[in-house]
Amino acid sequence: MTLYLLRRAGLLVVSLLAASVLIFLVLRLLPGDVAQTIGGIRATPAQVAAVRHDLGLDRPLAAQYGSWIGGVVTGDFGRSVLDGTSVSGQLAEKFAVTGPLAVGAIVLALAFAVPLGVLAAVRRDSRLGSAVNALGQLGIALPTLWVGLLLVVVFAVQVRWLPAQGFPVDGWDEPGQAVKSLVLPWLTLALAEGAVLLRFVRSAVLDVLHQDWLRTARAKGRTRTSALVRHGLRNAAVPVVSVLGLQIAALIAGAVVVEQVFVLPGVGQMLITDVGNRDLDKVQGEILLLTGAVLVIGFLVDLAHRLIDPRLRSAV
Amino acid sequence: MKFSRAVRALLRSRSGFAGSVLVGLLVLSALVSLVWTPYDPTLARPQDSWLLPFSGGHVLGTDRLGRDELSQLLTGARSTLSTALLAAAIAAAVGLALAFAAVLTPRRLGAVVVQLTDVLIAFPVLLIAMILTAVHGGSTWTVVTAIGVGAGVNLARVARAEAGRVLGTDYVLAAHAAGSGTWRTVRKHLLPNIAPTLIVQLSLVLSVAVLAEAALSYLGFGTPAPAVSWGRMLQEQQQYVTARPLLVIWPGLAVAASVLGFNLLGDGLREATDARLRVREVAA
Numbered sequence: 210m211t212l213y214l215l216r217r218a219g220l221l222v223v224s225l226l227a228a229s230v231l232i233f234l235v236l237r238l239l240p241g242d243v244a245q246t247i248g249g250i251r252a253t254p255a256q257v258a259a260v261r262h263d264l265g266l267d268r269p270l271a272a273q274y275g276s277w278i279g280g281v282v283t284g285d286f287g288r289s290v291l292d293g294t295s296v297s298g299q300l301a302e303k304f305a306v307t308g309p310l311a312v313g314a315i316v317l318a319l320a321f322a323v324p325l326g327v328l329a330a331v332r333r334d335s336r337l338g339s340a341v342n343a344l345g346q347l348g349i350a351l352p353t354l355w356v357g358l359l360l361v362v363v364f365a366v367q368v369r370w371l372p373a374q375g376f377p378v379d380g381w382d383e384p385g386q387a388v389k390s391l392v393l394p395w396l397t398l399a400l401a402e403g404a405v406l407l408r409f410v411r412s413a414v415l416d417v418l419h420q421d422w423l424r425t426a427r428a429k430g431r432t433r434t435s436a437l438v439r440h441g442l443r444n445a446a447v448p449v450v451s452v453l454g455l456q457i458a459a460l461i462a463g464a465v466v467v468e469q470v471f472v473l474p475g476v477g478q479m480l481i482t483d484v485g486n487r488d489l490d491k492v493q494g495e496i497l498l499l500t501g502a503v504l505v506i507g508f509l510v511d512l513a514h515r516l517i518d519p520r521l522r523s524a525v
Numbered sequence: 526m527k528f529s530r531a532v533r534a535l536l537r538s539r540s541g542f543a544g545s546v547l548v549g550l551l552v553l554s555a556l557v558s559l560v561w562t563p564y565d566p567t568l569a570r571p572q573d574s575w576l577l578p579f580s581g582g583h584v585l586g587t588d589r590l591g592r593d594e595l596s597q598l599l600t601g602a603r604s605t606l607s608t609a610l611l612a613a614a615i616a617a618a619v620g621l622a623l624a625f626a627a628v629l630t631p632r633r634l635g636a637v638v639v640q641l642t643d644v645l646i647a648f649p650v651l652l653i654a655m656i657l658t659a660v661h662g663g664s665t666w667t668v669v670t671a672i673g674v675g676a677g678v679n680l681a682r683v684a685r686a687e688a689g690r691v692l693g694t695d696y697v698l699a700a701h702a703a704g705s706g707t708w709r710t711v712r713k714h715l716l717p718n719i720a721p722t723l724i725v726q727l728s729l730v731l732s733v734a735v736l737a738e739a740a741l742s743y744l745g746f747g748t749p750a751p752a753v754s755w756g757r758m759l760q761e762q763q764q765y766v767t768a769r770p771l772l773v774i775w776p777g778l779a780v781a782a783s784v785l786g787f788n789l790l791g792d793g794l795r796e797a798t799d800a801r802l803r804v805r806e807v808a809a
Contacts, residue, residue, distance in 0.1 A: 355777030
């Protein structure tokens with residue numbers, strides 16, 4: 210296990226480095242000139258060159274990359290060239306919205322996708338099973354942003370239970386308000402994630418149901434339910450956990466859209482604003498942060514795999 | 526002969542049939558919009574703003590600027606369909622190139638390609654689109670490239686596994702022994718045998734692309750106005766959703782129906798190309 214851990218951690222570091230080089234190069238080498246953008250279309254070549262020098266864009270690529278990564282390692286993810294705000298400075302405040310949004314949505318998605326997925330597999334030949342399966346198909350096809358808008362129409366406008374959009378100015382100092390303004394975003398994001406999870410839970414449980422060892426467990430006197438709970442679910446969990454890991458990337462993308470629909474001041478909205486302003490230094494840091502999050506979570510999922518499935522542990 | 530049998534098998538399955546109908550509707554709307562729409566979809570007529578459905582000759586009503594909703598929907602199909610098809614073409618090229626580079630090159634190089642693919646998978650389509658938009662601004666190409674590359678690296682994983690399986694079979698070994706060169710083997714044995722899996726995967730790429738196109742143009746990374754897209758219709762209507770919910774319902778339904786169509790088509794294709802099902806048909 211230690212050897213595996215070391216090897217996997219090494220791979221994580223290499224992947225993070227590769228991702229950072231990739232982001233850096235794509236932002237530098239693509240045609241399109243930041244200095245020209247900042248200077249404006251009327252800037253003279255001399256002015257553009259001055260901006261370029263101020264931003265350090267006239268230095269060799271390797272030196273630029275070196276000073277960027279040097280900053281990242283010490284926790285400086287870049288600073289706005291427009292207003293001087295820094296990614297690290299804003300991050301805590303923005304994450305206080307996006308973090309709870311993402312975690313809450315995943316918990317909610319699991320809470321309905323797992324039982325419904327198991328139900329759809331166990332009752333696959335009944336009407337109930339087919340209905341749940343069809344609902345899952347539909348959930349995958351519905352655009353997240355549209356579901357969000359429909360929920361606003363129903364719950365915020367028609368019955369007026371919940372705020373349509375926004376987040377309290379004082380943030381979590383007003384916990385009641387903060388939770389209320391996250392209810393619709395949670396539902397929206399959970400539906401999108403949950404529908405995908407439901408399909409995978411269903412097919413994982415279907416796989417397990419046909420295994421010989423499940424029949425053995427029943428032959429030894431366990432009921433259908435207890436055999437499934439005691440033996441089946443842990444086995445079915447293996448593929449579901451890896452899908453959960455892959456879904457993290459989708460979750461991040463979904464959170465950006467949901468923040469836009471409900472006007473939540475989170476990481477996603479910060480990114481959209483900075484992309485709109487072509488604030489490349491900040492965008493570069495933010496994208497590295499999000500990609501890093503995906504890679505780190507992938508690493509944790511791989512470790513979780515080993516904890517669930519002892520066969521993997523001995524197989525190194 | 527073989528093709529017509531596949532089409533028949535596709536239409537016989539329930540999901541294949543439903544998928545073909547929905548995708549057919551999308552294609553039909555896009556084609557019709559090329560030659561005819563009830564009104565000019567981009568023409569603003571302030572005197573006709575906020576018309577209700579079936580009033581003033583506007584079947585689905587008009588928006589704030591007096592643009593005809595039905596004309597916009599039909600025209601939007603065009604951008605959805607063209608984005609999805611172009612993105613799928615890029616995804617196929619990227620996916621096949623990465624997959625073949627992983628299985629056909631010397632082992633060490635192949636391992637590097639595999640690792641690179643895994644790193645690339647950590648970039649969701651949305652982040653690629655953001656990088657491109659930050660440099661270039663939003664455009665059709667931003668969206669198409671982002672979706673194509675993002676879906677392509679995922680396709681590469683599936684294609685790699687499938688290509689590895691085919692390359693390990695006896696008939697490939699036999700071809701090799703008979704003196705078939707690498708490219709001949711790829712053309713004669715590898716491509717035809719991974720094609721069914723690839724076609725199913727590509728129909729799923731199309732459904733992902735439709736969703737992504739809507740989300741990206743909603744976020745403002747797509748073709749700028751006056752080009753029409755369902756995602757931007759949703760974005761423009763968002764602040765008036767309380768007053769005119771129907772104007773938000775239609776574009777969303779159109780996206781959902783197209784996504785469902787491609788998904789069901791993929792399921793149908795999987796059933797139609799499944800060798801075990803075909804054997805049953807021959808035996809019957």
